[in-house]
Amino acid sequence: MKSAPEMQNVRGVKIYPPKHKRVLKLLANESAPEIHGDKVWYSSYFIMDYLDAKPPQPKTRVLDIGCGWGALGIYCVKQFQSKVTGVDADKHVFPLLDLHAKLNNVNIAGKVSKYEDLKPEFLAKQQLIVGGDICFWDELVDPLHTLIKNALAAGVERIVIADPGRPPFLRLARRCRRLYKAKIKKVNISAPRRHDGYLLIIENTN
Ligand SMILES: C[S@@+](CC[C@H](N)C(=O)[O-])C[C@H]1O[C@@H](n2cnc3c(N)ncnc32)[C@H](O)[C@@H]1O
Secondary structure (H helix, E strand, O other): OOOOOOOEEEOOEEEOOOOOHHHHHHHHHOOOOOOOOOOOOOHHHHHHHHHHHOOOOOOOEEEEEOOOOOHHHHHHHHHHOOEEEEEEOOHHHHHHHHHHHHHOOOOOEEEEOOHHHOOHHHHOOOOEEEEEOOOOOHHHHHHHHHHHHHHHHHOOOEEEEEEOOOHHHHHHHHHHHHHHOOEEEEEEEOOOOOEEEEEEEEEOOO
């Protein structure tokens, strides 16, 4: 018989596996996420490792876009004392984000919004935008480009997006390299298990 999945501690963030009894208990009363926000995706770990090497100042205002369960934002609060807002188009991810924020004893603000609907006034309040595994359909390329363009115009200092290397992400990444001199870096992690992927790093030079 398979043993029940246990809570994990990855890079100091406590995370429930999707079939953990606390997740199943919550989903017995709440609707399940509908746009793949059904676990913590490993691209977020690429960004955690990158931020360790290039850390934001303490109390930086961070937007975690397509935040899902919020592990990346939780890491930023714990590691860098960031002020984090998690943004997601799917309102059903937020009970799971709240569950993990509570488990990790941190505060994360939540905002239901599509990428392209984030207003310049709101973006102007942010310093760093991060997003793990958020450009997985062709129809997400233009909305994410709109967000990046608006964020750079609003003065956001740095944008870091990670992905295993799906074609829509690579299309977005190449467009940003051409238009904004963005960097595309091959990366890998060995924990919680071995994975390869890419970082898209956009520094605001305005
Ligand atoms: C593959 S999950 C990644 C979740 C999280 N970043 C992680 O690494 O665990 C993609 C997330 O993007 C959200 N999403 C999809 N399309 C979106 C859109 N147009 N605007 C905002 N969020 C979106 C989904 O609801 C989901 O939570």
